[in-house]
Amino acid sequence: MNFGQFIAVLRARWRLAFAVFATTVVLTVVVSLLLPKQYTAVASVVVDPKPDPLSSVLSGSLINPAFMATQVDVIQSDRVALRVVRDLKLAENPTIREQWQSDTGGEGAIESWLAEIFQKNLDVKPSRESNVISVSYRGADPRFAAGIANAFVVAYNETTLELKVDPARQYSSFFDLRAKEARDQLEQAQSKLSQFQSENGVIAVDERLDVENARLNELSTQYVGLQSLASDSVSRQAAARGNGADRMQEVLTNPLIAGLKADQARLEAKLQELTAKLGDKNPQVIEIRANLSELKTRIDGETVKVTSSLGIANNINQQRAGEIKAQLEAQRAKVLKMKALRDQGAVLARDIESAQRAYDTVLSRLTQSSLESQTTQSYVSTLTQATPPLKPSSPRVVLNALLSVFVGALLALATVFSLEFLDRRVRTLDDIEGSLGLPVIGTMPANNNMPKRPSRGLNPLLSAAGGSAAAN
Numbered sequence: 001m002n003f004g005q006f007i008a009v010l011r012a013r014w015r016l017a018f019a020v021f022a023t024t025v026v027l028t029v030v031v032s033l034l035l036p037k038q039y040t041a042v043a044s045v046v047v048d049p050k051p052d053p054l055s056s057v058l059s060g061s062l063i064n065p066a067f068m069a070t071q072v073d074v075i076q077s078d079r080v081a082l083r084v085v086r087d088l089k090l091a092e093n094p095t096i097r098e099q100w101q102s103d104t105g106g107e108g109a110i111e112s113w114l115a116e117i118f119q120k121n122l123d124v125k126p127s128r129e130s131n132v133i134s135v136s137y138r139g140a141d142p143r144f145a146a147g148i149a150n151a152f153v154v155a156y157n158e159t160t161l162e163l164k165v166d167p168a169r170q171y172s173s174f175f176d177l178r179a180k181e182a183r184d185q186l187e188q189a190q191s192k193l194s195q196f197q198s199e200n201g202v203i204a205v206d207e208r209l210d211v212e213n214a215r216l217n218e219l220s221t222q223y224v225g226l227q228s229l230a231s232d233s234v235s236r237q238a239a240a241r242g243n244g245a246d247r248m249q250e251v252l253t254n255p256l257i258a259g260l261k262a263d264q265a266r267l268e269a270k271l272q273e274l275t276a277k278l279g280d281k282n283p284q285v286i287e288i289r290a291n292l293s294e295l296k297t298r299i300d301g302e303t304v305k306v307t308s309s310l311g312i313a314n315n316i317n318q319q320r321a322g323e324i325k326a327q328l329e330a331q332r333a334k335v336l337k338m339k340a341l342r343d344q345g346a347v348l349a350r351d352i353e354s355a356q357r358a359y360d361t362v363l364s365r366l367t368q369s370s371l372e373s374q375t376t377q378s379y380v381s382t383l384t385q386a387t388p389p390l391k392p393s394s395p396r397v398v399l400n401a402l403l404s405v406f407v408g409a410l411l412a413l414a415t416v417f418s419l420e421f422l423d424r425r426v427r428t429l430d431d432i433e434g435s436l437g438l439p440v441i442g443t444m445p446a447n448n449n450m451p452k453r454p455s456r457g458l459n460p461l462l463s464a465a466g467g468s469a470a471a472n
Helices: 003-012 014-034 053-059 065-075 078-088 094-104 110-121 142-200 205-241 255-278 283-373 397-422 429-436 460-471
Strands: 039-047 122-126 132-139 380-384
Touching (some): 003 014, 039 065, 039 142, 065 078, 065 122, 065 132, 065 142, 078 110, 078 142, 110 122, 110 132, 110 142, 132 142, 142 283, 142 380, 205 283, 255 283
Antiparallel strands (some): 039 132, 039 380, 122 132
16 A cells, blocks of 8 residues: 555545544543542652761772662562551551451451552662662552651661661670680680699790700700710720820829839939949949839839729719719600690690680670661661652643544554455555556546445446446
8 A cells, every 4th residue: 555545545534533533532631630630759768788987988889789679679578568557557547447348358457458559559769870769659649648658768767777687686696605605615725724734833834944945955965075074084994904004194194103203213313323333232222222112112003093093083974974864864854744745735725715716706796796786777868758749640631642642543543444454445546456457548537516326336437447448
């Protein structure tokens, strides 16, 4: 269908199209005027889960969209709606109870019935680029609509506070029990350490261990020195027992033996002189020889005394080395025992530190949850309160009329063309060519003076075209 056919159909059925169009517009305007007026009151809140200014600066102010969607669901939840009913005490209103009786027959709870009605007329919209949520309520009375919108904001604020405080109270009770258990464990660990120190006489393990280690090092040094002396004395004693006793340092440095040897050397020189002068049988020579023999005996006796003193010194050194070795072993065992005690005490001390850290952690969480359970400020703040609207939000007569014009035009066109397709008629030359598949040779002008007769078949144009086709 081209534009000419479209215009021809409209010209042929304009009365029907106008009737449909006018009926649609008139009915829409009449219904809009007859519908009860509805007023929409809007309140808004700001959602900020970090009301602390410092934490807000540190963590930023962006909120996850899922969090805002959750807040919308909370506002639209049954819990908030039931709180509104309880806060406004609407269930005690006789008029509302009569309406509930007539609508439900007394079945169910009136609070749930009212909450369901409120939820149907409630509209909650979060802002796309901010933390603001708009709460609007639609009702027949502007004051009632504003009151319900504000009641929903208050109920939402109180509900968020409950949702924040109730878990904090439960956590506070939980951490209180855990804190008692942690404190008992800490006291038990401290008691074990005190008992261990009391049983072993430990006061300051590290300081005492330092002293004992110093003493152990000193004994070790003394033992090494005595071992050297004992080894040297054994060597000297062995040398004293051999043929070289008179050449030992102790014998050579002995003043008595040195004096006796000097006398011996002097007498030997004198003996040689007298022997050369007087001969071997001279009484003086014999006397000198006797004196030399006695002097040699004294030297040998003194040498024996000196060498025997080396054996005594060796025995003393060996005895002292044994004593120092015994003291060293005892000191080593004592240090090892003290180290074992220190290790055991360190284990008990670490148990105390671990119990202390656990107790401090639980106590910190307990303090935090206790403070949160006592808070009176939620993360929701009222931005604007709803006021009774001056103009109704619905019905919108002008908007409905404009829409009815568009809808009426569409309905009119649809009706006209539906009837046209059900009762197809020839209205233009294109219709003749399309219907018969024959070209149009000529047209016969219409006689306006002739009476019009209804034509159920072809119109004059089609008859003329048919006659022309038959003549050919």
